[in-house]
Amino acid sequence: MNNPVEVTRTHLEMRDLAALRRSRPPSADARLAREQLSPDEYRAIYRVVGDRWHWRDRLIMAETALADYLASPNIHVWVLRVGDEIAGYFELQQYSDKSVELMYFGLTPRFMGQGLGGWTLTRAVEEAFALGAVLLTLHTCTLDAPTALPNYLARGFVIARTEQYFQEIPA
Numbered sequence: 249m250n251n252p253v254e255v256t257r258t259h260l261e262m263r264d265l266a267a268l269r270r271s272r273p274p275s276a277d278a279r280l281a282r283e284q285l286s287p288d289e290y291r292a293i294y295r296v297v298g299d300r301w302h303w304r305d306r307l308i309m310a311e312t313a314l315a316d317y318l319a320s321p322n323i324h325v326w327v328l329r330v331g332d333e334i335a336g337y338f339e340l341q342q343y344s345d346k347s348v349e350l351m352y353f354g355l356t357p358r359f360m361g362q363g364l365g366g367w368t369l370t371r372a373v374e375e376a377f378a379l380g381a382v383l384l385t386l387h388t389c390t391l392d393a394p395t396a397l398p399n400y401l402a403r404g405f406v407i408a409r410t411e412q413y414f415q416e417i418p419a
Contacts, residue, residue, distance in 0.1 A: 250416040257389040257413065258397060260405040265377040267404040271366025276330050278364055280371050283327045287314040293327065293337050297354035301392050302417050306352075326375065328355070328368050335359035338372040340379065348376040350386035354393070365395060369403050391415065 262268065285293070291314075294306045306314060317323060322343070328336040336355035342348050350372055355365055376384045386405070388396045401407075 249419045251419050252414045253391070253417050255389050255391055255413055255415045256410055257387055258410050259385065259387045259408045260400050261386075261408045262373060262384045262403075262405050263382070265373070267406075268370065268373045269402060269404045270370045271403065272363075274363045274367050276362060276364065278328060278330050278335065278367070280326050280328050280368065282375075283325055285318060285325055285327075287311050287318065290314065290318055290325065293334055294352070296334070296356045297336060298352070300357065301354070302415070303352070324375065324379070326372070328359075328364065330359060330364070333358070335364060336368055338368060340372065340376050342379055342381075345383075346380055347383040347385060348379055348381035350376065350384065353386070360393070360395075365399050366402065369399055373403060391417070 291306060294303060297303070309317070318325065322341055324340040324342070326338050326340075327334060328338075334356060336353075336359060338353040339351040340348050341351050353369065353372060355368070373384060384405075385408070386400065388400065
């Protein structure tokens with residue numbers, strides 16, 4: 249059974265790399281690398297990062313559609329690893345108007361609360377502007393991690409607008 253929940257979606261933006269307030273690098277053996285993932289590899293990371301926040305979009309995409317999407321030169325997936333473990337990821341999408349959207353960003357539950365979020369978001373912003381972005385956008389909502397919006401604001405993003413909607417989530 250599903251329950252309708254009122255959700256606030258917050259759209260954020262950053263217009264210049266100079267607005268970025270960098271987070272310190274983590275003390276852990278953390279590294280980020282751009283990776284070309286298969287749909288199965290991508291969905292595995294997507295699930296472990298997003299299940300608790302009710303992420304569903306990539307799970308319902310057809311296999312061929314997701315494969316084509318991931319193979320696009322405008323899609324950039326960066327995977328965060330600590331030691332040999334996947335700790336999180338971010339996904340950037342470039343648009344023809346020189347904007348870049350941070351489509352997905354998150355950590356696996358095991359690595360939350362260890363100072364990796366601010367550093368990974370710092371790196372996501374740097375990579376977006378390295379792609380030539382004149383505008384970096386993202387959105388979050390009240391179903392997301394409670395630390396998401398504060399992290400975005402701490403890094404220098406500004407709120408562009410908010411909207412309310414109802415989302416059916418499992419009881």
